[in-house]
Amino acid sequence: MPDLLLKVSGVSVTIPTGQGTVHAVDDATFSINKHEIFSLIGESGSGKSILGQAIMRLLPPNAVFSGKVELDGTEISALSEKEMQKVRGKTVASIAQNPYLAMNPGIRVGTQIAEPMQAHLGMSKEDSKARTFRALKYFDIVPPEVREREYPFQYSGGMLQRAMVAMGTAADPELIIADEPTKGIDVLKKRNIAAIFHKVASDGCAFLLITHDVGFARAMSDRIAVNYCGQIIEIAGKDVFFKEPLHPYSQALLDAVPERGMHPIPGLSPSMIEVPEGCRFHPRCPYKMDRCLKNPPVVDMNGRCVRCWMYA
Numbered sequence: 048m049p050d051l052l053l054k055v056s057g058v059s060v061t062i063p064t065g066q067g068t069v070h071a072v073d074d075a076t077f078s079i080n081k082h083e084i085f086s087l088i089g090e091s092g093s094g095k096s097i098l099g100q101a102i103m104r105l106l107p108p109n110a111v112f113s114g115k116v117e118l119d120g121t122e123i124s125a126l127s128e129k130e131m132q133k134v135r136g137k138t139v140a141s142i143a144q145n146p147y148l149a150m151n152p153g154i155r156v157g158t159q160i161a162e163p164m165q166a167h168l169g170m171s172k173e174d175s176k177a178r179t180f181r182a183l184k185y186f187d188i189v190p191p192e193v194r195e196r197e198y199p200f201q202y203s204g205g206m207l208q209r210a211m212v213a214m215g216t217a218a219d220p221e222l223i224i225a226d227e228p229t230k231g232i233d234v235l236k237k238r239n240i241a242a243i244f245h246k247v248a249s250d251g252c253a254f255l256l257i258t259h260d261v262g263f264a265r266a267m268s269d270r271i272a273v274n275y276c277g278q279i280i281e282i283a284g285k286d287v288f289f290k291e292p293l294h295p296y297s298q299a300l301l302d303a304v305p306e307r308g309m310h311p312i313p314g315l316s317p318s319m320i321e322v323p324e325g326c327r328f329h330p331r332c333p334y335k336m337d338r339c340l341k342n343p344p345v346v347d348m349n350g351r352c353v354r355c356w357m358y359a
């Protein structure tokens with residue numbers, strides 16, 4: 048048995064708004080093993096980021112959470128906010144999407160990297176400084192003694208991105224949640240990010256990658272989960288998934304990537320407030336049957352899961 052790290056069981060999140068209740072996440076169930084790179088893909092607005100926020104306990108204040116999240120045997124969804132603060136950054140860290148927003152422009156980069164080590168690992172200033180030097184060198188931000196003292200505006204975009212990863216990994220977390228790490232960056236920088244993540248992963252850290260960049264997910268992941276309209280509709284090993292996606296939405300999603308002819312998915316993305324009854328994909332599905340108006344079961348085929356009547 049692989050070593051279980053994160054277990055998410057029946058997690059749902061709703062957010063009340065002036066227009067109605069947003070069903071952002073519905074019944075999310077999956078797990079991530081130690082050292083594993085697990086990607087959550089799916090179209091914009093399908094609830095990927097909210098699921099990441101639910102795990103980190105960083106949801107919008109009015110969001111309503113239910114379900115259970117366990118990390119390394121601890122039920123983190125039941126911790127007090129104070130206890131959760133100790134977990135955040137230490138056991139599970141997130142890497143923000145936009146380094147320009149995530150870094151404090153008025154504080155030296157070295158100080159920002161050292162801070163989580165002092166806060167979460169109780170390291171002395173000297174030790175954290177030595178580790179920061181190592182981290183800067185590790186991520187090719189050189190010379191460290193100069194770069195450490197610089198402010199974010201003195202960094203290039205790529206360097207800032209690497210500094211963000213250095214910040215996220217400074218306290219040696221076991222799991223990193225990276226939401227859209229390739230958003231708005233060019234192919235070359237994307238390769239850099241992939242290389243950095245692989246490097247961190249090979250040192251034993253697991254990843255939850257949240258992305259609608261199917262190519263990036265393919266290059267990075269051990270396993271893939273597909274999100275549609277707030278629900279995970281398929282979970283599979285990367286190779287089998289790309290060879291033979293089972294859920295009709297997964298098939299449509301892969302047909303929509305440039306390498307496969309960019310065939311658009313027919314129909315419109317559903318509302319997250321008035322979600323379709325039964326299978327949420329049925330209004331757009333070419334294989335629709337009568338029973339698709341009822342909630343489909345999650346069919347488990349030796350660890351490969353698909354939420355679809357065709358396989359029930």
Ligand SMILES: Nc1ncnc2c1ncn2[C@@H]1O[C@H](COP(=O)(O)OP(=O)(O)OP(=O)(O)O)[C@@H](O)[C@H]1O
Pocket residue numbers: 062063064069071089090091092093094095096097098107259319
């Ligand atoms: N603070 C909020 N208040 C109300 N609704 C929200 C809030 N944040 C997100 N939502 C809604 O929750 C749903 C899921 O949003 P989420 O950001 O998780 O999607 P996503 O899959 O990450 O999309 P993207 O790929 O564009 O980042 C959307 O319908 C969104 O409008």
Ligand code: NI
Pocket residue numbers: 095096097226227
């Ligand atoms: Ni998002």
